[in-house]
Amino acid sequence: MRIDAQQRQIRSYYRALFRTWGPQHWWPAQSRFEVIVGAYLTQNTAWTNVEKALANVRAARLLSLNGIRRAPLAELERLIRPAGYFRQKARRLKIFIAYLDEKYAGSLAKLFASPTEQLREELLRLHGIGPETADSILLYAGNHPVFVVDAYTRRILARHGILPERTEYDEIRKLFERALEPAARSVADLREPRNESLAAGSRGAAHSPSPMSTAKRTAVARVYNEMHGLIVGVGKNYCKKSKARCDECPLQKFLAKAN
Ligand code: SF4
Incomplete structure (x- = not known):
């Protein structure tokens, strides 16, 4: 064709x-950060499992940048277990926060103010982010046209x-x-x-x-x-x-x- x-x-x-x-x-979320967490959690699993994991993190009052930043890894793993691959996903979330802190002083506003292509390349270089996750974050959390x-x-x-x-x-x-x-x-x-x-x-x-x-x-x-x-x-x-x-x-x- x-x-x-x-x-x-x-x-x-x-x-x-x-x-x-x-x-x-789409995307069903209260905040940009919740979109980002959901984009990681939805890898290789159904959205219903993501909802259960997000509900656990929310109930523990950790569904925020600072919450995930300070949560011990083992605690985060336990909370997101319903989403599957929970060890991998917990580590990946921590890596995202470390990147945000290091490059954008912990500010999502600064992160999303970057040009689309530059930010897409940066996200794709992070461990555990493929194109579908990167583009979900760019579009649904950052309002970037991808x-x-x-x-x-x-x-x-x-x-x-x-x-x-x-x-x-x-x-x-x-x-x-x-x-x-x-x-x-x-x-x-x-x-x-x-x-x-x-x-x-x-x-x-x-x-x-x-x-x-x-x-x-x-x-x-x-x-x-x-x-x-x-x-x-x-x-x-x-x-x-x-x-x-x-x-x-x-x-x-x-x-x-x-x-
Ligand atoms: S079910 Fe799939 S293949 Fe069939 S009409 Fe719908 S989109 Fe097309």
């Missing part, structure tokens, strides 16, 4: 999903014949960013659908509104934010690894054209 056709296809998916399900309210590619994105692209599942992360990211930028300039593509027009009984994978999901952000970041959440909705509810429930999926009409 040609690049311009791929981009048109992705814009059509965004429009169809956003008009069907409306805002998805699209987050996950396994659902790859699966949908592959099943629709747009790109093979093993395509390089950055190739997929750039495809989505170029495809969705025009949507960020279109008032119609940003306007929330009226509630009564939302599909009955389904909102994708929508969370309840939270301080982070309703935070002020640029139009581009907002569209990237929504598209990632909408893709999670498709992946979780329809485009499962073991079985695609195409008959009920809002992207079914595009599949027919792709094949």
Whole structure:
């Protein structure tokens, strides 16, 4: 498929999903730091497990920069155990804080004031941060305009014949960013659908509104934010690894054209 056709296809998916399900309210968090902790914890596990781990850290009154900074490693490991790989993840969180303290005097405001590409490279150099985690932090905590590619994105692209599942992360990211930028300039593509027009009984994978999901952000970041959440909705509810429930999926009409 040609690049311009791929981009048109992705814009059509965004429009169809956003008009069907409306805002998805990713990322569900009270603060930027909670987004960062969640981005680490969600590696290789389901979000429901992350919620349990975050609830433990919150109940221990440690869900803050200073809280994680002063928490003994063993205590942090115990609290985040429900998220799996808890030893690895606890160490990685400590490494992030050490980096923040050393390079940005412990200030998230200073960290996120850095240029996007520079900050992305720095995050990718940290132990335990791959592109999906780096981009989740940049987009959802920092309001930087980068699209987050996950396994659902790859699966949908592959099943629709747009790109093979093993395509390089950055190739997929750039495809989505170029495809969705025009949507960020279109008032119609940003306007929330009226509630009564939302599909009955389904909102994708929508969370309840939270301080982070309703935070002020640029139009581009907002569209990237929504598209990632909408893709999670498709992946979780329809485009499962073991079985695609195409008959009920809002992207079914595009599949027919792709094949
Ligand atoms: S479930 Fe079917 S229609 Fe929906 S995204 Fe997956 S392959 Fe496409």
